Amino acid sequence: MEDIYPLTPMQKLMLLHTLSSPDSDVLIDQFRCTLCGSMNIPAFQAAWHRVVRRHTIFRTLFLWEGLHEPVQVVRQEATLPWEFYDLRGMPESDQETIVSRSQQERQNQGFILTQAPLMQVTLFQLSDHRFELIWTFHHLIADGWCHSLVLQEVFQSYGASARGVALDETPTVPYLSYIAWLQQRDHEEARAFWREYLAGFTEPTLAIPNSQIRMRNTAGFREYQTALTPEDTQQIGRSTRGHQVTLTCLLQAAWSFVLARHTQKNDIVSGSTVSGRPLDLPGVESMIGMLINNIPIRVRVDRDRPVAMWLREQQQKQLEMREYEYMPLGDILQCSTIKRGSPLFESLVVVENYPVGQLAQQQDAGFRIENIRDNLKTGYPITIVAIPGAELQFRVLYHEELFSVPDIRQLAEDLLTMLRTLAKGEAETVGEAIACIPARTELLRFPFPATEQKALPALRLSPSTDTERTIEAVLGEYLQLEAIACDEHFFDLGCTSLLLVEIHARLQKELSRTFPLVDMFTYPTIEALARHLTPASMAEKPSKVASASNRGQMQREAMNRQRQLMLKKK
Structure with a gap:
C-alpha cells in the first residue's frame, strides 16, 4: 500500500x-x-x-x-x-x-x-x-x-x-x-453563498412525477443529435466575444429561456456540469481524477431587461459561483428551500470543451485518431451536451419514459432558434427573445399520474419497534408517504442517493446515534436497517469491529500525512 x-x-x-x-x-x-x-x-x-x-x-x-x-x-x-x-x-x-x-x-x-x-x-x-x-x-x-x-x-x-x-x-x-485542497475550503462560507443563491426557490422547474422511479431502467435512455450551421456557429463566437460571455453562459441562458417559455415560469433552475478544477491549485490542469461537479444555475427571467445587460449579469454571477462550485450537490440541496423529496433540477447542460480529436492528431505518434465515440450517460431526465467545433453540435440525452421523440426534436429546435436569436441580436429585451419561439406548454406537460402507489402485500409488514417507527416517520416525511411497509426497498419508494444523504443526517439526529451513510445502501429497507442498528446486531460482528478499528488507525495515519502535506504547502 x-x-x-x-x-x-x-x-x-x-x-x-x-x-x-x-x-x-x-x-x-x-x-x-x-x-x-x-x-x-x-x-x-x-x-x-x-x-x-x-x-x-x-x-x-x-x-x-x-x-x-x-x-x-x-x-x-x-x-x-x-x-x-x-x-x-x-x-x-x-x-x-x-x-x-x-x-x-x-x-x-x-x-x-x-x-x-x-x-x-x-x-x-x-x-x-x-x-x-x-x-x-x-x-x-x-x-x-x-x-x-x-x-x-x-x-x-x-x-x-x-x-x-x-x-x-x-x-x-x-x-x-485535490482532496487536501478540498479540506482547506471554508464550507460554512460556501453554504452561506448557496443559501442566498437559492433562497425562495421551492419547486423544480420541471416537476416530473416519480422521475427517479421511472428512470430506474437505464436502458430507456435515448439520444437525439443536431447541429448549427458553420455560419451560425461563427455568429455565436462573435456574439460571445462581443457580450464578453462564455459559450456555457450563452447556452445556459438559451436553455433557461426555452424552459421559461414552455413552463410559463420566471424562476428557472437547471444544472450545469463544471470541471471542478480550481485555479489556485498548482498543476490541477494536468491532474487525473474525478473532479467534475454538477451545480444548479438559477435564472430569474426579467422580461424587460435588455438582453446584452442581462447576459453580462449572468456571466458575473457564474464567475462569483466559481469559488464555491466545489460544494457537492447533496450539500447544496440541503442549503435550498426546495420541498423535501424534490430534486433541485431535472435538466443538465454540459459543454464538452476538451477537443480530443485535435489533441491526438498533434502528437507525433505515427497515426491519427478518427471516429471518436463515448457512452455518455447521466441520471437526469434530459441532458443537453454541446460540442464546440466548426459546427456547434448537440447531443440531447433523454429518457423515453418521460419524453417522446417529437417532443425532444421540438425542444432541440427551440434551443437552436433561441441561440440564433441571442447571437444575432434580434431581440432587445429578454421578453422579446423568449417570444421568438411559440409557447408550447404541452411539451413539458407530463401525462402520467402524479403518484403511483405500489400495491402493498396482503400481509403488510408494519413497523413494530421504536427504531422501525422512527425510520418510517422520517422516510414518510421526505417521500410524502403516509405508510411504508418494512420490507419495501428505499429506492423503489423513490429515494435517490442525494435524498438518502439528507435522510441519513436526519435519522442520526432522531435516533441519537451515528452510523455510516453506506448502511442506508447496504440495508435498504426499514426492517433491515433497524435490525442492523440494534446493539445486539452490532455485538454479533466482533471481526468487523476489529477490522474497522485497524482501518480507523490507518485513516488517522493518513490524516496525519495530509496535515503534514498542507503544512508544507503553507
Missing part, C-alpha cells in the same frame, strides 16, 4: 450509487476511437502501462465494509488489464459485430471496486494500418476531462519510445492534492 485517504463528496455519491444499483452501468465510462497508421503494438501497450505507474488514481481501490467512512487506497503497483485481438482478414461487418459485442460485454461486466486498477484497455487490429481502441474505466477514478489528458500522455509516451527519445519524467500531481 502506498497511501490511504477519504473519498471526495462526489466520489462518495458515486460509490453509494454503485452499492444501491449494482446492476447499473451508468458509472462505467467508455472511450472508443479508430487509430489509422502503423503501430508498434508492444510499445503502445507499454505506453498505457506507464500511465498506470505514473498516476496514483489508476492504482486506487475503494474500501467501505466495517468503516464509518469509505476510503480509497493507493497500491504501489497495479497491472493494467490489456486485451488484443487480431481481426485482419474478416469481413468488416463481422469485425464490427465482434468489437461492439466486446464493448458491451466489458461495460456489463463493470469492475470490482476493491481491486485496482478500475480500468481496462482493448485493442482490435482491423487491418495492417487500422485499429479500434476501447478504453473502459469507472467514473470513480476519472471524468470526461481526463480523456484528452490520458490520451495525450499515451501518445507522447508512445511517440517518444518509437523515436528513441527520452521520456518526460516530470512528476505528476497526485489526486491527494
Whole structure:
C-alpha cells in the first residue's frame, strides 16, 4: 500500500450509487476511437502501462465494509488489464459485430471496486494500418476531462519510445492534492453563498412525477443529435466575444429561456456540469481524477431587461459561483428551500470543451485518431451536451419514459432558434427573445399520474419497534408517504442517493446515534436497517469491529500525512 485517504463528496455519491444499483452501468465510462497508421503494438501497450505507474488514481481501490467512512487506497503497483485481438482478414461487418459485442460485454461486466486498477484497455487490429481502441474505466477514478489528458500522455509516451527519445519524467500531481485542497475550503462560507443563491426557490422547474422511479431502467435512455450551421456557429463566437460571455453562459441562458417559455415560469433552475478544477491549485490542469461537479444555475427571467445587460449579469454571477462550485450537490440541496423529496433540477447542460480529436492528431505518434465515440450517460431526465467545433453540435440525452421523440426534436429546435436569436441580436429585451419561439406548454406537460402507489402485500409488514417507527416517520416525511411497509426497498419508494444523504443526517439526529451513510445502501429497507442498528446486531460482528478499528488507525495515519502535506504547502 502506498497511501490511504477519504473519498471526495462526489466520489462518495458515486460509490453509494454503485452499492444501491449494482446492476447499473451508468458509472462505467467508455472511450472508443479508430487509430489509422502503423503501430508498434508492444510499445503502445507499454505506453498505457506507464500511465498506470505514473498516476496514483489508476492504482486506487475503494474500501467501505466495517468503516464509518469509505476510503480509497493507493497500491504501489497495479497491472493494467490489456486485451488484443487480431481481426485482419474478416469481413468488416463481422469485425464490427465482434468489437461492439466486446464493448458491451466489458461495460456489463463493470469492475470490482476493491481491486485496482478500475480500468481496462482493448485493442482490435482491423487491418495492417487500422485499429479500434476501447478504453473502459469507472467514473470513480476519472471524468470526461481526463480523456484528452490520458490520451495525450499515451501518445507522447508512445511517440517518444518509437523515436528513441527520452521520456518526460516530470512528476505528476497526485489526486491527494485535490482532496487536501478540498479540506482547506471554508464550507460554512460556501453554504452561506448557496443559501442566498437559492433562497425562495421551492419547486423544480420541471416537476416530473416519480422521475427517479421511472428512470430506474437505464436502458430507456435515448439520444437525439443536431447541429448549427458553420455560419451560425461563427455568429455565436462573435456574439460571445462581443457580450464578453462564455459559450456555457450563452447556452445556459438559451436553455433557461426555452424552459421559461414552455413552463410559463420566471424562476428557472437547471444544472450545469463544471470541471471542478480550481485555479489556485498548482498543476490541477494536468491532474487525473474525478473532479467534475454538477451545480444548479438559477435564472430569474426579467422580461424587460435588455438582453446584452442581462447576459453580462449572468456571466458575473457564474464567475462569483466559481469559488464555491466545489460544494457537492447533496450539500447544496440541503442549503435550498426546495420541498423535501424534490430534486433541485431535472435538466443538465454540459459543454464538452476538451477537443480530443485535435489533441491526438498533434502528437507525433505515427497515426491519427478518427471516429471518436463515448457512452455518455447521466441520471437526469434530459441532458443537453454541446460540442464546440466548426459546427456547434448537440447531443440531447433523454429518457423515453418521460419524453417522446417529437417532443425532444421540438425542444432541440427551440434551443437552436433561441441561440440564433441571442447571437444575432434580434431581440432587445429578454421578453422579446423568449417570444421568438411559440409557447408550447404541452411539451413539458407530463401525462402520467402524479403518484403511483405500489400495491402493498396482503400481509403488510408494519413497523413494530421504536427504531422501525422512527425510520418510517422520517422516510414518510421526505417521500410524502403516509405508510411504508418494512420490507419495501428505499429506492423503489423513490429515494435517490442525494435524498438518502439528507435522510441519513436526519435519522442520526432522531435516533441519537451515528452510523455510516453506506448502511442506508447496504440495508435498504426499514426492517433491515433497524435490525442492523440494534446493539445486539452490532455485538454479533466482533471481526468487523476489529477490522474497522485497524482501518480507523490507518485513516488517522493518513490524516496525519495530509496535515503534514498542507503544512508544507503553507
